[in-house]
Amino acid sequence: NILQRLGRPAEETESESSWDRVPRYDEIIAAASCPNAAIRSRAIMALEDRHDDTTARFLIARLGQEKNAAVRDRVIFALGVITAQSGQTPAASVSPVVMQALFDSLILTAKASSTSDMKRKMAAIGSAGTVVRNASGRQIRLDGLGSFKELARQGLSSDLEDVRVASYCACTAVAMTAPTLGEGWTAREKVELVQQLAPLLNEPKPEIRLMEFLGFLGDERLTPKFIELLGHSDPIVRTFAADALGHLGDVRALPMLNQVAETDPERHDNGRYGVREAAQRAVGQIGERERR
Secondary structure (H helix, E strand, C coil): CHHHHCCCCHHHCCCCCCCCCCCCHHHHHHHCCCCCHHHHHHHHHHHCCCCCHHHHHHHHHHHHHCCCHHHHHHHHHHHHHCCCCCCCCHHHCCCHHHHHHHHHHHHHHHHHCCHHHHHHHHHHHHHHHHHHHHHHHCCCCCCCHHHHHHHHHCCCCCCCHHHHHHHHHHHHHHHCCCHHHCCCCCHHHHHHHHHHHHHHHHCCCCCHHHHHHHHHHCCHHHHHHHHHHCCCCCHHHHHHHHHHHHHHCCHHHHHHHHHHHHHCCCCCECCECCHHHHHHHHHHHHHHHHHC
8 A cells, every 4th residue: 555655766656646544744745755757746636625825835835846757747636626615614725826836837837838748738738727726716815917918828729639628728727817906818818819719619629628718718700600600510519609608798699609508408417517508597597798
């Protein structure tokens, strides 16, 4: 088991994925710094359930010390996850000051990653995007969103799907940020992004994270295209088209959304969120916006 192998070098055990008992916090920290990369990775995963300053500071330090690429990626992912609001009390969550330090460390990691390794660069940007979302949800203002926006756009034209997805998600995080909490997309940037990305909605199966991002950008010129996508053969595409129309808030979409809400063959079934429910929610969002 992991606790028995902490002091043993990596070559003595190729992998280890279980604990013989629930470990103490200090044992997890020890495991996260031990010579065995597989054990370090497993320990970092265990820390993802922690949402406190002590763990955040440890992971920030670990990010600068870790030499193993796979474990480093695990640390990068964990740094985003732990910024979520704790299910207990705000006091048990990562504080605004430490969240800023954590965000800064991810931005520095992304900047230090070479353009030839876009997957690793975008992994850091993706986790930074998670931090931006969580900070916005907790009404925490982050400095440095300008640099983050520049980095987030770097993967939009990548040939690698996972790089594009990370970029879309990071860009969406900016679009979701309240104006009072940081530098969102400017009017000029929104025009540039729509001009660059809207043609991709004409692909046989548009990428759903692209659809999500364009919905949050809020450009009503995209309404006709998203209405058209409500008739796509793929129910996932139809679901995200309905979600995007809800975010756009354009009343022109209401007739088709109401029709989809009543007739689409994909509806809530066995716990699965269906197209009908997405359309119903979009109708509600548009109605709420009109009442303001």
